[in-house]
Amino acid sequence: MTVPGRRSSTFSRLLRHGFTDPSGAERLLDVPGLSALRGDPVLLDALGATADPDLALRGLVRLVEAQPETERQTFTATLLAAKPFRDRLLGVLGASEALADHLARHPRDWESLVTYEAVDLHPGVAEFERGLAEAVDAVSLRVAYRRCLLAIAARDVCGTTDVAQAAAELADLATATLRAALAIARSAAPADAAMCRLAVIAMGKCGGHELNYVSDVDVIFVGEPAEGADEGKAIQAATRLASHLMRICSETTVEGTIWPVDANLRPEGRNGPLVRTLSSHLAYYQRWAKTWEFQALLKARAVAGDPELGAQYIDAVSPLVWQAAERENFVTDVQKMRRRVVDNIPAAQIDRELKLGPGGLRDVEFAVQLLQLVHGRSDAGLHSGTTLDALAALAAGGYVGRADASQLDEAYRFLRAMEHRIQLYRLRRTHLVPEDEADLRRLGRSLGLRTDPVAELNKEWKRHAAVVRRLHEKLFYRPLLDAVAQLAPGEIRLSPKAAGQRLEALGYADPAAALRHLEALASGVSRKAAIQRTLLPVLLGWFADSADPDAGLLGFRKVSDALGKTPWYLRLLRDEGAAAENLARVLSAGRLAPDLLLRAPEAVALLGDPGGLRPRGRDHLEQEVLAAVGRADDAEQAVAAARGVRRRELFRTAAADLIGSYGTEDSPREPDPGALVDRVGEAVTDLNAATIAGALRAAVRAEWGEELPTRFAVIGMGRFGGHEVGYGSDADVLFVHEPREGVDEQEAARAANRVVAEMRRLLQLPTADPPLLIDADLRPEGKSGPMVRTLKSYAAYYHRWSLVWESQALLRAEPMAGDRELGDRFIELVDPLRYPAEGLGEDAVREIRRLKARMESERLPRGADPTLHAKLGRGGLSDVEWTVQLLQMRHGWAEPGLRTTRTREALAAAHAAGLIPTEEAQTLDEAWVLATRVRNAVMLVRGRPGDTFPSDPRELAAVGRYLGYEAGHVGEMVEDYRRITRRARGIVDELFYGA
Template sequence: MSPTDRRTARTELIRLGFRDLDATRAGLESLGGHAAPITAILGRTADPDAALAGLLELSDRVEDRDAFLAEVAEDEGTAMRLLCVLGASAALTGHLHRHPHHWRELTDPWLGSTRPAAYWLREDLLVAVGADPAAPEPVATLPDGDAVDALRVEYRRLLLRLAARDLAHHMGVDDVAAELSDLAAATLEAALAIARARIGPDAHVVRLAVIAMGKCGGHELNYVSDVDVVFVHEPAPGVADDVAARVATQLASHLMRICSEPTAAGTIWPVDANLRPEGTQGPLTRTLASHRAYYERWAKTWEFQALLKARPVAGDRALGDAYRKMVEPMIWAAVGRDGFVEDVQAMRRRVLAHLPAQEAERQLKLGSGGLRDVEFAVQLLQMVHGRADESIRDGATLSALAHLTRAGYVGRDDGAALHTAYAFLRRLEHRIQLFQLRRTHVVPDDDDALRRLGRSLGHRRDPAVELEKEWRDHRALVRRMHEKLFYRPLLSAVSRLPGEGIVLSPEAAKARLAALGYADPAAAMRHLAALTSGVRRSAAIQRTLLPVMLEWFADAPDPDAGLFGFRRISEALGASHWYLRLLRDEGEVAERMARLLATSRFATDLLEREPQGVRLLGESLHPLGSDAVTAEMLATAHRQSSAVESVRAIRAIRRRELLRIAAGELVAETDVVAVGAGLSSLTDATLEATLAVVMEAVAASQGFDGPPTRMAIVAMGRYGGFELSYGSDADVMFVHDPLPGASTQQASSYAQAVALEVRRLLAMPGSDPALDVDADLRPEGRQGPLVRTLDSYAAYYAKWSQVWEFQALLRADAVVGDRGLREQFVALINPLRFPAEGITDDDVFEVRRLKARVDTERLPRGADPYTHLKLGRGGLADVEWTVQLLQLQHAGRHPILQTSRTLDALRAAAELELLPADDAQALILAWRLVSRIRNAVTLVRGRPGDAVPSDSRERAAVAAILGYGPGESGGTGDMLNDYLRTTRRARSVVDRVFWG
């Protein structure tokens, strides 16, 4: 061969897909005159190199090599079937090498056009184990080991024929899955025949039916998959129940082992009975009556969802049919159960939660946009609408999707697109599993495997890249299709626009909304109609937005509130050109808004008061510092014409920043400490700007050229501890110090007027939330003057104050007003709250007495002491009083304890070994969790609350804000258990440290 001819031959081999050209040339030369027709067909296989190597190995194992090669070369159909198998499946190649005469199975000219009937497969496998297919209860007659091996070999022979049809004749993926399911059913029947032989005559004392579940039950099995089953039995006439149960259990156990255990002849697949009532904790097989009792009383939603695919496949057919008829009405009634939607969603989340992180991006089945997404969507639609429409009750996903489309529950275009995507994903899954006949759903990431898979699915130019792109596109389509399946038909049902079609009747639309978690479907329909009806541009954009918005609402604790709030805000901003465009173009803004509206009454109220706040959701949601907010407030206030207008402008900025902080906690997971600090800083800024405005206004109204006294505001309580929550008042004390030349009376009158006006303007009714400035912690409480001079404070504390007032000063932080006066006030109180030698034993006793009185008298009547957030066992008061007692005792000697912040003080106590590290951590965890729940209660209700909610929807919303995924009880069970465990540990520390 000339160099030119060699280059041409090399180029042709590369074009055909060969990689190892030296081995290929040597292999083709060994084929002699048969090489030419075989080479062309090799180029159409998934892996030409593997196909050629497999062919050469097989040719060495058949009886007549030349006759074998001649027949393959002369019959294109035989060559195509054989070489496609050799190029795509190393496992079936190995089977052919072990059983070389099986290659003749692929010479059948009718193989590509004839699918074997289920009854034929059953008979074939029963005959293979020596059983009579016509017998009512077939029994294997071959010796046990021979029968088990014969079953494996015959199973692989039939699988070889199926794989050849699939690869060479492009069978539909649903036909492949159905034939695999029929083959599995026949295998179970043959295994049961072997099991009867093992048990002997006693096998006939019981009737046993095998119910296929999952993919086998749905007639959509993979090449390699666990076969999920449920066993049901009935005693033969005159046989005791316990005897029948024992024999039935033996039969079922043997059947499972026969299919699952490896032998010298290989393996088949595992049989999994974990979908039975009570799972692994329940009996392996039950009577019909026992099944009925369980499903009527104990079964969970997911069990009825699993029963969608239940199908009798082996054993006593009449008993299997009776089982199916018994469970079918229960399946379609399950949608009416309390918590149906939450259970279905929780099941999907559990799948994702247990998905190994290293597999998530390559998972074909369980990952986002994978097979399970399609299957869950189809099954949920079936359960919602199948109660009234029997036409959609089909166990196979693709068949069910076709029925749902035909019946109008899924749009035609959507149904076709989802069919295409799901069929591709299943074909890819089949090709992955076929290679080694191993159960896997992970798309490989190595180039050789991707190249083989891509070629097996028809890609030739750059198979790996083209396959990745096609998979990525189909996965994205599946992710998008969920919202279209559930929500776009709802819009068509209410908008009634020409060309969009009404795919759901109003009744069907309401049923779907109810099943998706909307408590008032009729109201939801009215909101949808108001938002989407008409031909105006905003309605058209809403029809684009709402499908995904509705899904986000349904995934949140209160979908009805979410949709209603969205309607109100949309109507308020309907004429704003930026609003709908922002939601349409900025997906994160729309998602944040949906979650906020469907979770938080507090945040929704803020948005409804000023819908322009929607813009904020596209910004950073981290709390701003007080300096920046103060500067903005003062700049805005100075542009106003009066003190009232100035403070109104200040409060508007405060409202916006409240929304930022609330949204940050709801959707951006702002830490509870950062939330408390943010709310405290915002209060600092509000008081600072308001104080400046009011001091100027009062000075002018009283005829002063400027303020006659310096003023400061001292933060107290949780405000002083930088730990405000959404519903907290601003506990403060006012202090002033007359300037030289001003009379004491004038200064005091002025300071009193300023303090009163600050409180009045911030508490005035209006569109922005009020800030209640509470000065009741001042000396003498409400009976004392609202404002004191620095000297007056010094005189009072020197003569009259008690230990509880020193304790209150632990949280004092002079934060607003004249800096020099603030520093002087802190210098005044530090020796009082941080006594150099600590407090006396009598003082410790007094602190404990006061705490006991608080515990006894202030807990609201009827409140549960275990779930009251502030005054309950292990709650905020317990933690804070404990750390404050330690500060009173030791802070005078240890400056790091001299802080107004609870968590900083706890960490300092642990560092000083005043508190064991574990005890400090227990108190920190309790304080953080209780504070988070307290914030969440306010966010959910729109008003403060100091108890874990008893209302189930409110409690579920609180759990959702804290990050508890919905389970059987909407996540509330886990939250409550964590709360009780955490506060119990904290209380044990309080008992030892505080009470001594």
């Protein structure tokens, strides 16, 4: 007896063992039959190890009280003596109030937990059938079912089986139960049984060998007449048997229910006949079935009834399952179906929904099933109805990354274990995580979380749900899936002969060489080869959608060889966004981007990052280049480092340009060609400016350390100053310096000239990269003048000697590198020259027109077609730029919008100021953008600059593809170019020449 005001030692021990109501537990331990065990540490330790010690003790008291007096001592002795039995029994009592109720009603059923032999650890269908053999009606079947369920739960809560094994045992018990129920139905209607053959096909989790404790058991019934029986009457008899089977399992009795049998996955659902013949099933699936019905059939498994008929059904529907991915919009249909499920979850439940919500079990199952259905057409190793087995097969086959599969497996097991424990408590069908603190505590403890069960449970649940959600998004919405689904079955796994025929049909000029590339990439049993076999059938089609499929495949082989030992490369192409399609477009579009990529293959990673193709600003680039230069040992290494940054960024720009021009499934074609042109011009300008800044820093450090004796700035001119450079453009510049305080002018001039010479030398060192040539010919006195001048010298020259063409050239002047304050002062100096007060006089206008006419007659290359030369030809870049520049010089003093170095910006400002009508401004802009794109396209396709369309048919087709013309329409492209530039030339004649 406990002394008032003092707590007994038992009370304290109960607290330590996890009891939340130790006072109540003390009273329960005093009941007859348990009082002798009150002080036994073995019992308290076993109770403390359960999910809910209070619940376990209450259940134990009820069980003891339910024992006949003559057997109570035997029970308690067994409880103390047999640890496996004690752990099993108390484990169940501490986790399931419903099974405690069953034991109280059937007090002898505890004996089913005593046996602890190897054969008892993992029973199959046959063992469960023996356990149900004595059931003769619905009530006795329920009792026998609960007895078998008791043993499954005992193994589960004690950790003898893992969650996947427990789910498989539950499915096997369901199979045995369906067979027993069918036997009861047959015995009740022997005439019906004799008239028909009936097969029961398990679907859903039962079919997939992954059943819950409480779940509908989805089935489909297949019937055929027995020999000599009328088909119509036989199907009626089969329907009666099937209906009786469903009632036996589904109806509520004094022993509760087993589970509902749900036949709504049958053809036409609840509106269709309950039982159909095999031929009727096939006719429906071949003509009327929806995508989700084939997804459901993935888990179909014959479990009861006529085994031969069941096998025939599975053999007949299996090919249809693995052809489903060929249906139109298959992948998007499955994705939409998953989204609809989430949309239909009540808002108040979505955060607690363990099964259907985002990051829940369905996310794993749908992702695995979609991958199975797409890739399983050509890989029978993926034909498993069990989620975790299929996931393992997907990982083994290279369709899912091993790390991703491992994380998904771990998360799925944890979430299924949560689901099992939630349902086990009261044997109710639910997928909602409870809100009550006591329920959460019991749930957490049942999963082995003991320090702070509620907090630990919430943390682990959210962690696993986040992993599932992330990987579901990655796998379920993988762009590659839809592309693979659109391939014909024979295109997925190609024999050498079939591959050769397909390559020829796709337009590969040298199928034999292409086949050698395929064999080199995909032969063997390595994981790398397996992933390549997944990627290549799709890539071949993407390469074929270009002007030069052979070049695309060759480039892919070279990149794959270069990155073959890099673990992330193939994973990136398989898993990340549109990376594979982006790579295919880039590799098959011409020479420049692949050449850049092969010199820096790690830049492939840019193609998988949604923001990876966005250009980086000049400040960011200059910071990176200067940091790389600062780490280099000498000037040559410094410039090599700067070139490395330039190479990568040129690839980034070229790839973005190509993908924006061609479009991919994830990134549609850029609707505004002008935006692409501006993006390229800005990006390459910033990159060249950062590279020149790096070369300047390297040249200064080589001789003077951190500071040159004179302040020094690089002024961009021409397209460089206008932010309109192309991939192969020179950098037109002027160099300006100003001696630092106390430095002799001649010493400063020598230093400035030496640094210019060193910069040019460094930038002209031999390299396979596109060159960056510095052109200073726009300086005062041209090639005859000094390479670099002081600001004062520029001022004197421009004041006394400046010609009108030099003022025109200064329209593009903008500081690009070096001393920013000095660069800004240079701009202040030249502004009055390029935007003269009151505009240009007529003499100056006539001189500009004369210079333009002379350039047209003298500088156009001999033999060049003036209607197709992008720079100097009719309506080309020069025509538009000189027209705009004339307007800038005449009106810039009065119109601030014209004071810009950018052609399109100035043209828009001239239109806004009423200097050019709308239609004429649009025509000039269209012509300038088109001519710029032609020059960019030629460089991308040929790998070297050019101002006119290439003559090689494949190169011309590639230029057409870049400009948005489909194969076979290059003639249309050329005529469109002539038409647009001809209209532009007419406007130039009027606005520039005054015609």
